[in-house]
Amino acid sequence: MEQLFSTLFEHIEEKAQLTDKEKVLIKGFFKFKKLRRRQYLLQEGDMCKYISFVSQGLMKSYTIDDKGTEHINLFAWEGWWISDFASFIFGNEAKLNIDTVENTILLLLSRENYEKMLTEIPVMERYFRILYQNSLATKDNRLISAHTHTAEEKYALFLDTYPAISQRLPQNLIASYLGLTPETISRIKRKMVKANT
Amino acid sequence: MEQLFSTLFEHIEEKAQLTDKEKVLIKGFFKFKKLRRRQYLLQEGDMCKYISFVSQGLMKSYTIDDKGTEHINLFAWEGWWISDFASFIFGNEAKLNIDTVENTILLLLSRENYEKMLTEIPVMERYFRILYQNSLATKDNRLISAHTHTAEEKYALFLDTYPAISQRLPQNLIASYLGLTPETISRIKRKMVKANT
DNA sequence: CCCAGATCAAAAAATAGGATTGATCTAAAT
DNA sequence: ATTTAGATCAATCCTATTTTTTGATCTGGG
Numbered sequence: 001m002e003q004l005f006s007t008l009f010e011h012i013e014e015k016a017q018l019t020d021k022e023k024v025l026i027k028g029f030f031k032f033k034k035l036r037r038r039q040y041l042l043q044e045g046d047m048c049k050y051i052s053f054v055s056q057g058l059m060k061s062y063t064i065d066d067k068g069t070e071h072i073n074l075f076a077w078e079g080w081w082i083s084d085f086a087s088f089i090f091g092n093e094a095k096l097n098i099d100t101v102e103n104t105i106l107l108l109l110s111r112e113n114y115e116k117m118l119t120e121i122p123v124m125e126r127y128f129r130i131l132y133q134n135s136l137a138t139k140d141n142r143l144i145s146a147h148t149h150t151a152e153e154k155y156a157l158f159l160d161t162y163p164a165i166s167q168r169l170p171q172n173l174i175a176s177y178l179g180l181t182p183e184t185i186s187r188i189k190r191k192m193v194k195a196n197t
Numbered sequence: 198m199e200q201l202f203s204t205l206f207e208h209i210e211e212k213a214q215l216t217d218k219e220k221v222l223i224k225g226f227f228k229f230k231k232l233r234r235r236q237y238l239l240q241e242g243d244m245c246k247y248i249s250f251v252s253q254g255l256m257k258s259y260t261i262d263d264k265g266t267e268h269i270n271l272f273a274w275e276g277w278w279i280s281d282f283a284s285f286i287f288g289n290e291a292k293l294n295i296d297t298v299e300n301t302i303l304l305l306l307s308r309e310n311y312e313k314m315l316t317e318i319p320v321m322e323r324y325f326r327i328l329y330q331n332s333l334a335t336k337d338n339r340l341i342s343a344h345t346h347t348a349e350e351k352y353a354l355f356l357d358t359y360p361a362i363s364q365r366l367p368q369n370l371i372a373s374y375l376g377l378t379p380e381t382i383s384r385i386k387r388k389m390v391k392a393n394t
Numbered sequence: 395c396c397c398a399g400a401t402c403a404a405a406a407a408a409t410a411g412g413a414t415t416g417a418t419c420t421a422a423a424t
Numbered sequence: 425a426t427t428t429a430g431a432t433c434a435a436t437c438c439t440a441t442t443t444t445t446t447g448a449t450c451t452g453g454g
Contacts, residue, residue, distance in 0.1 A: 032242075039237055151399065170443060184399060186445055348430065367412060381430060383414055 004032065004055045008107060011053075011079045015130045016123045025121055029113040033106040041082075041106070042098040048087035050108040054080050057104025058168055061096045062176070072177040075101070077165055081131070101169065146179060152188050154178045201229065201252045205304060208250075208276045212327045213320045222318055226310040230303040238279075238303070239295040245284035247305040251277050254301025255365055258293045259373070269374040272298070274362055278328070298366065343376060349385050351375045 005027055012018055018026070033052070035041060041059065042048055052059075054076050061082055062072040073096060076082035084094040088111060109117070117124055145154060158174060159166050166174065171189075172182040202224055209215055215223070230249070232238060238256065239245055249256075251273050258279055259269040270293060273279035281291040285308060306314070314321055342351060355371060356363050363371065368386075369379040 033240070035237075036235075038233075038235070172443065181400060182444070183401085183446085187399090190445085369412065378431060379413070380415085380432085384430090387414085 004105060004107065005030075007055045007078050008053055012124075012127050016126045018123065022121050022123065026117065026124075029117045030107040030109055033108055035100045035104045035106065037100055037103050040097065040099045042084060042094050042096065044094055044097050046087075046094050047091070048084040048094045048096075050110055051081055051083040051085075051088055051114065053107040053109070054078055054082065055105045055107055057106075058101040058165070059098060059104055060101055060173065060177075061098045063096060070097075070176050071179070072173060075162075075165060075169070075173075075177065077168070101173065151178070151180050151184050152191070154180065155185060155188050156192075201302060201304065202227075204252045204275050205250055209321075209324050213323045215320065219318050219320065223314065223321075226314045227304040227306055230305055232297045232301045232303065234297055234300050237294065237296045239281060239291055239293065241291055241294050243284075243291050244288070245281040245291045245293075247307055248278055248280040248282075248285055248311065250304040250306070251275055251279065252302045252304055254303075255298040255362070256295060256301055257298055257370065257374075258295045260293060267294075267373050268376070269370060272359075272362060272366070272370075272374065274365070298370065348375070348377050348381050349388070351377065352382060352385050353389075 005023075009018065009023060030053075033041075035057075041052065044064070056078060058075065058077045059082050060072050061074045061076070061084070062070045064070055074082065082098060084096040084098070086092060087094040118128070145157065149157065155174070155178060158178060171185050175182045175185045202220075206215065206220060230238075232254075238249065241261070253275060255272065255274045256279050257269050258271045258273070258281070259267045261267055271279065279295060281293040281295070283289060284291040315325070342354065346354065352371070352375060355375060368382050372379045372382045
């Protein structure tokens, strides 16, 4: 119970200092949620009522095209937030699906508690400002990479950027994230292995 | 789309007559939900905002004890309703978990629409009265059986009472429903086969 | 016209879910 | 005290589902 917040506090304290009093307050704003592997947190068309902090586990958010293919938008593991932001902020229907890749424990923050927390604990303004700023910056990277790199480069870059998480992901999900087919990844791998021997 | 309501209308019309006008009205009160195999509909601690009619598929509701063992409360297949009734009616936190055994299509009825439907379509009062009355009666059966029958009798009775659904359930779930271990069921089966040869 | 990568179909490999078996253990009923 | 029904634990087996790989063929942009 206690320990589930430690990931969150560590994460916050990378960006802003917290007093013990603040920590106690913060805890009060969150709800727990445990999800088994491959469970939905959010489906397209639902309202996204929470932003969720991953305390343990691994999730993905994605869209599904007309052909039924998943396009992964984001992976979130320990220390990441995940939600359909447009739906959470503006209250419209979610365009994203979110589900778990591994069994996951989440800390949920409702819109109401989010606002409350920001007014009652001003240092959290700073935390979220930095958080958003960072994710905006990486989102740009992602778009640039999509255009300028070959399949092999994208894959190598992914392994390089997220070595730990690559281990935890089946490679068809990596493919979906990179906008490639699983077959392509498989062939790239074979080529890479050969090149190394 | 149309056809998803046919199970519901058939089920209602076993208990009360409906005009075409009423059918159109009724449709308006429901939302669809599609769930893959092994997905949650409801978790302990959530609010149960809907009662759900199973249009296709198979679900279970259950509690989890301190040791992490599931105790199945109810199976619901085509033509059954499922929910955490206490949570739906009184608005407290759900004590039950509900998830799918097979891919399932549900018709969801919110508390608000439930009330509306009952006032706007009085014949539905009769439908639900009979429905509740019947489930109360079977619940008694269940309790009696738990005390008075041996494992073998319980299992045989289950197969006999729900021959069709037994086919669709893995036997560890039947075990959990009957308050037995999977091993015990396995041994009973072996015994029964022997006895028949 | 070439080539990176997609698409389609099938097969192979890896995992996960379920069922079975044997070996104890326990509590209630004789 | 002893029997017995059924639980518990651990290991193994079987089967279904997921994931990866492979080969063959197609496609659109440079």
